[in-house]
Amino acid sequence: MKKHKIPLVSPAVGTQREVVALTFGKPAEKKVYLQSSLHADEIPAMLVSVMLQKRLHELESSGNIRGEITLVPVANPISLNQHLLGQFLGCFEMNTSRNFNRQFYPLRHLVPKIEPLLSNDKASNMLLIRSVLREGIDLEVPRTEFDSLQLTLLKLACDADIVLDLHCSLEADVHIYTNIAGWSQIEPLARYLGSTTQLLGNEFEGGTFDETIGSFWSELRNQCGISKAVPEGAVAATVELRGERDVSYAFAGNDADAIINYLTYQGVIEGEVKPLPPLPHSATLWASREEYHAPHSGIVVYLAKVGVLVDEGDPLFDIVDPLDERVTTVKSRTRGVFYMRRAIRFATAGAEIGRVTGRAAV
Template identity: 35%
Template sequence: MKTETITLPGDVPGNAIELRVLRFEGGDANAPTAYLQSSLHGGELPGQAALHFLVPLLEKAKAEGRIAGDITIVPQANPIASNQWQAYQHLGRFELFTQTNFNRAFPLLPDFDTSGLLDIDAPVPLAERLKATLLRLALPHEIVLDLHCDDQSENYLYIHQDFLADMLDLAAALGSKAILSWDSTADAAFEEACAYPVLQLSADARDMKRRAVTTVEFRGLADVDFETGWSDAQGLYRFLVHRGVVRDDGETLSASFDGPVTPLSHVEMVRAPQGGMVLYHVVPGDEVREGDSLVTIVTRPGDASGDVTLTAPQTGRILTRRSLRYVRRGDDLLKLLGSRLSAVAKRPGALEA
């Protein structure tokens, strides 16, 4: 393994960030290549734990001459977000200066030519230069896995509908419980920016069986421990072997994905109509029927007449919920995977800010 450090100058003198890039050189020029990154939102650590345990597996494979395709790993993809703290709370989802989600507004390139992307010392804000740098690292690879996590959640994937048929193997390898399929690039998340050049190719030129581009949601923020980190690392390794990036005769993908595949338009984002204390009736993984109680918001403690109970707008599966138990009016509370179009009008793009 070779370690490279990319230093990006900060926006004021005396400040800079460093990206640690781990590279495994493959021995087969015809093998697919892979890029894996984690912690684009700074404090989302389940993917970082998975990569921590994956690296030794790849080092062993490298020592034994079993790395077929080049592999690039960026375990801490966003030092800006990692360093954003206020009043003892980590705030890594939004860039503090602009309030922009770090996983939005990536450049959408018409092809795989990255020469026009911003240089690391271009006269633009650091967050923009970081996005260009990550995209420059990722786009040369056919497999791009952006490892995230939700708040309290099952393990699930976001996959563009054109990649879906050929990526069920990833869901099986990772033990994913659900897939959310999408077809819009309205918000230009990292996954979208990596998929975009592929989608500009003609159907016969895409070679989708070699490609995989996705956002992996490794459960919730608190799901960081030895057991889950090791299990997720094994899932990633199993997928890389299955795709031919790594050779390992002792590793096979025997499971299949049998969870729901839900278009974003069928996801019910249940939001708080009023602020208050949250009492959940459900946990991620629960199957509910239309009309079942999901959450009660206590608006006047000690006066039950102020309780507001929200019910399931349709039959489906609870995928995620918020860990906060005190919310504002309009806050997201949970995601419900439905089997029909959501009755709530949605703008194109991401489910959440």
């Protein structure tokens, strides 16, 4: 295993943070990139990285890693240190309110530069594409520590074949976001993880990490059509490992095993390919999800568990007004999986409380 420390832009004199990347195996046909807790308060993902390190050390010692696997267990050292009045604030940079997982440098802007350089040979095209991606990222000069974090992570991942961004939600079961074109490659991971919800889309919420990589390859294929030998490219997914309090050795061990099983299935790890378990629910379009809001302020009492299939009309939660006898039950407007809900138990008027999946994607 090689440990690579990459310093970020120093935000203030006397302060210096770094991203630590651990690389197992050696360059071969496939490269895998995994990172945990880009939203730094999403700790289930970080514990999975700890479990993964143990397994990868063993696999490397026994010579069973065929490709190169880079793991960043702490993807956001900046927000790891953001605490306010006892609360850990990991999603947004406190100085600018920017979400750490939005507006990554748009790799798809490099497509016009790449397209005329492509030949009819897929293998040489792959090398060329990867080198243009790395050079394109290098040309971006980060002004802030935030920018340098995003560019560092993107550079580590841009030449990988499989990119997994490990997060968690507020209260949730395991669910996955990925690009429509890449779904067939990610589906085995969803099965091994027992993921209850698979949300597919080409555009999510404005330049997330996995979307930045997935949309680059989609755009390149769209621009080149079948006239150029465009390689398959990378598959990228955001994996939500339940809710933020679901930190346990049992969950993390199972999730790490599922990822190792997936990498074995993909041929990056040598070993027996485990049978694929059934997928609990079909993939759905991210854009057709339904969001549910508090109709007025009050106490939130959940009536549905996360990860379960609900029908249209099934109650999701009550909002209880403590100053009169008003209780409003919010019901599902669709049949789908109640895949995530807020961790709060008191809502302000109009606050988003939970989400149910919508129309099937395939």
